[in-house]
Amino acid sequence: MSGVNLNKQNGNPAPAAQPVKKTRADILHEQMVRNGEIKPVVKFNRGMFALKAGIILAVITIIAVVASWRVNVLENNLLLGDKAEALFDQSYAPVYRAVKLGAIVLGALYLIYAVIRFIAPRRRKPNRSVFGDIGIYLMLTLVAVAMAFPLVFSIGSSLKPLDELFRFPPTVFPRQVTLDNFSDLFVTMGQSWVPFTRYITNTVLITFVGTFGHLIIASMAAFVLAKYDFPGGRTFFNVVVTCLMFSGYVTGIPNYVIMSRLKMIDTYWAVLLPAFAAPIGLFLMKQFMEGLPNSLIEAAHLDGAGEFRIFWNIVMPNVKPAWLTLIIFSVQGLWNTNAATVIYSEAKKTLVYALQQIQAGGIARTGQAAAVTVIVMLVPITIFILSQSQILETMASSGLKD
Amino acid sequence: MSTNSTVSYLSIRREKIKYGWTKAKRMKVCYLFILPYALLFFTFFILPIVTSIYYSFTNYNILERPKFVGFQNYINLVLQDEVFLTAVRNTFVIAVITGPIGYMLSFIFAWFINELPRWLRTIAVVVFYAPSIAGNAYYIFSIIFKGDVYGYLNSFLVQFGFVNSPILWLTDPKYIMPVLIIVILWMSMGTGFLSFVAGLQGVDRSMYEAGYVDGIRNRWQELFYITLPSMKPMLLFGAIMAITNAFNVCDVPRALAGYPSTDYAARTIVTHLFDYGFSRFEMGYASAIATVLFVVMILSKKGVQGLLRRIGE
Numbered sequence: 001m002s003g004v005n006l007n008k009q010n011g012n013p014a015p016a017a018q019p020v021k022k023t024r025a026d027i028l029h030e031q032m033v034r035n036g037e038i039k040p041v042v043k044f045n046r047g048m049f050a051l052k053a054g055i056i057l058a059v060i061t062i063i064a065v066v067a068s069w070r071v072n073v074l075e076n077n078l079l080l081g082d083k084a085e086a087l088f089d090q091s092y093a094p095v096y097r098a099v100k101l102g103a104i105v106l107g108a109l110y111l112i113y114a115v116i117r118f119i120a121p122r123r124r125k126p127n128r129s130v131f132g133d134i135g136i137y138l139m140l141t142l143v144a145v146a147m148a149f150p151l152v153f154s155i156g157s158s159l160k161p162l163d164e165l166f167r168f169p170p171t172v173f174p175r176q177v178t179l180d181n182f183s184d185l186f187v188t189m190g191q192s193w194v195p196f197t198r199y200i201t202n203t204v205l206i207t208f209v210g211t212f213g214h215l216i217i218a219s220m221a222a223f224v225l226a227k228y229d230f231p232g233g234r235t236f237f238n239v240v241v242t243c244l245m246f247s248g249y250v251t252g253i254p255n256y257v258i259m260s261r262l263k264m265i266d267t268y269w270a271v272l273l274p275a276f277a278a279p280i281g282l283f284l285m286k287q288f289m290e291g292l293p294n295s296l297i298e299a300a301h302l303d304g305a306g307e308f309r310i311f312w313n314i315v316m317p318n319v320k321p322a323w324l325t326l327i328i329f330s331v332q333g334l335w336n337t338n339a340a341t342v343i344y345s346e347a348k349k350t351l352v353y354a355l356q357q358i359q360a361g362g363i364a365r366t367g368q369a370a371a372v373t374v375i376v377m378l379v380p381i382t383i384f385i386l387s388q389s390q391i392l393e394t395m396a397s398s399g400l401k402d
Numbered sequence: 403m404s405t406n407s408t409v410s411y412l413s414i415r416r417e418k419i420k421y422g423w424t425k426a427k428r429m430k431v432c433y434l435f436i437l438p439y440a441l442l443f444f445t446f447f448i449l450p451i452v453t454s455i456y457y458s459f460t461n462y463n464i465l466e467r468p469k470f471v472g473f474q475n476y477i478n479l480v481l482q483d484e485v486f487l488t489a490v491r492n493t494f495v496i497a498v499i500t501g502p503i504g505y506m507l508s509f510i511f512a513w514f515i516n517e518l519p520r521w522l523r524t525i526a527v528v529v530f531y532a533p534s535i536a537g538n539a540y541y542i543f544s545i546i547f548k549g550d551v552y553g554y555l556n557s558f559l560v561q562f563g564f565v566n567s568p569i570l571w572l573t574d575p576k577y578i579m580p581v582l583i584i585v586i587l588w589m590s591m592g593t594g595f596l597s598f599v600a601g602l603q604g605v606d607r608s609m610y611e612a613g614y615v616d617g618i619r620n621r622w623q624e625l626f627y628i629t630l631p632s633m634k635p636m637l638l639f640g641a642i643m644a645i646t647n648a649f650n651v652c653d654v655p656r657a658l659a660g661y662p663s664t665d666y667a668a669r670t671i672v673t674h675l676f677d678y679g680f681s682r683f684e685m686g687y688a689s690a691i692a693t694v695l696f697v698v699m700i701l702s703k704k705g706v707q708g709l710l711r712r713i714g715e
Binding site: 023024025028119128129132133136139140143144146147148150151153154157166167168169170217218220221223224225228230231232233236239240241242243244245246247249250251252253254255256257258260273274276277279280282307311332335336341352356359366369370373376377379380381384385388391392393394395396398399400401 | 422423425426429431432433435436438439440442443445446447448449450451453454457464511514515517518519522524526527528529530531532533535536537538539540541542543545546551552553554557558561588591593596597599600601603604608610611612614615620621633634635636638639642643645646649650652672675676679680685688689692695696699700703
């Protein structure tokens with residue numbers, strides 16, 4: 001930070017009208033340019049660059065098209081007869097093929113480069129090479145395609161008619177888009193033993209109550225853990241962090257025993273109560289609340305507000321991103337529970353459980369199974385897309401001090 | 403001398419306890435706030451762990467009272483239960499491969515994504531994070547890896563002549579594990595990944611400028627000298643999430659390889675536990691399995707914590 005002050009003393013009084021704030025790196029860069037240590041950076045002109053890139057790409061495309069046209073002509077000649085000419089031309093075939101391939105590869109690489117230059121910040125960051133950027137973009141594109149493929153494939157399958165589902169070779173995208181699978185799914189649902197709306201009601205109820213209770217209970221605990229230093233508080237938090245690791249399955253067996261002792265098997269409480277106490281919610285909320293200034297709470301104390309008023313009227317309105325994150329994590333978790341181990345009566349089962357039963361219906365239900373996958377996955381993904389920035393804001397404080 | 407110091411130690415200790423007690427009394431309201439959560443947390447997270455340790459020394463089938471059998475469950479686990487040993491081996495193979503690799507990939511891709519312009523970053527985060535929240539979307543892998551030629555991978559391999567007959571990816575014990583590892587890696591960009599993305603955006607910009615002045619010349623040096631040390635808290639959180647994902651593998655093998663799978667090739671510790679707990683109701687035995695898993699997870703967390711302490715030193 002002393003460097004910034006130094007610059008001010010060096011007769012750089014920074015008049016109020018100065019539009020761009022210079023960083024230390026900028027100043028150093030200018031010095032190095034002046035001393036001739038590095039070449040000055042020519043200002044990047046977007047329009048000119050686009051024109052240049054367009055011309056180069058057009059030339060490459062023309063070469064590729066001509067080469068591929070020649071390859072086609074050669075192959076046709078070979079098929080149509082005219083042996084002498086065909087054999088003569090055949091000697092050129094590898095050349096044309098190589099030119100075609102080379103032009104395509106070169107064009108693709110240049111296109112990536114041009115796109116990066118065009119969309120990336122005009123003034124490049126220090127310590128970043130263009131080739132490194134190309135590598136990163138290539139890598140990210142490849143992996144992103146691989147990550148998205150199964151999801152796209154399941155959406156594609158859910159839109160395929162039955163004959164396309166068992167086509168050889170299988171395709172990713174349907175040739176004939178149909179919503180038959182979804183309407184079949186509704187027919188199957190209609191035939192279920194318990195009315196299907198029942199499953200939906202159950203899931204909505206569990207999700208709503210579970211999320212609401214979790215939010216209130218976890219926030220209350222997080223508030224005192226984050227803002228007050230009381231005996232046992234830190235130990236408690238450490239225990240919660242350790243319990244982040246234990247999934248529902250590992251504690252499932254003893255949990256079942258405890259539930260049966262509490263006579264809660266086959267009631268919603270068996271799903272709801274553990275969800276109220278989910279460690280991840282308390283953890284994220286506490287970490288986020290630690291970022292709130294203490295002065296806020298002290299001021300409220302001086303004004304004579306009680307702890308609960310402080311919590312409800314001052315702290316909670318200030319942690320909206322964490323709220324939303326808690327809600328979303330909780331909704332995702334509860335939406336996906338099938339709760340098959342603690343709920344036995346059919347009338348109390350969840351939507352995901354019912355859908356999974358349809359999914360397990362074997363080959364004849366392949367299309368419906370894909371439709372189920374799509375329905376189940378769209379809800380959490382949509383919620384995440386809508387609330388991405390708040391979640392990331394919360395996650396920024398998720399770090400764990402050792 | 404020694405008695406003297408003991409006395410003073412004891413008196414300090416007593417003072418401390420007294421001080422803590424008065425403090426606790428003054429902060430009564432804190433305990434009131436934490437009470438509902440603590441109660442539930444104790445009942446459904448701590449108590450299960452404690453009872454599971456207790457039941458692991460008993461023979462318990464829910465109907466009869468638990469009978470104390472000492473270490474018999476553990477002895478059976480190691481000496482008689484060959485399937486458990488398979489499960490342990492599988493779990494460790496999965497954990498050792500998907501844990502560190504998934505963790506590193508999460509960080510590397512978060513780091514790459516951080517270089518993107520804002521609007522691209524948003525899309526990339528969604529694409530990478532989606533698989534881990536997509537419910538049971540891993541089900542689609544049972545079509546991709548299907549054993550006949552209508553499976554996506556098989557049709558591809560047969561069409562291009564890599565193999566002559568379709569491979570039974572999910573039934574042949576040789577191939578089950580690699581397939582599972584791929585699917586689990588696909589789902590490994592979870593909460594830890596989000597934490598990395600958010601943490602990278604929070605690294606102080608002036609640190610990079612200072613680093614540039616101090617002679618850092620490429621992005622790798624930047625990563626090792628500036629980014630990683632200031633990401634330590636997120637790295638620890640991500641590690642805990644990675645351990646969770648690596649050891650709690652249960653749904654994926656059950657959905658893809660069947661339950662039970664061929665030759666128990668896809669048996670993991672958690673599916674084994676599930677089998678004994680919810681199919682055979684041998685709660686004592688299942689609790690012993692759970693206890694083993696608790697210990698392993700806590701130990702690996704300690705190990706990772708130790709490793710992370712060394713970063714940037």
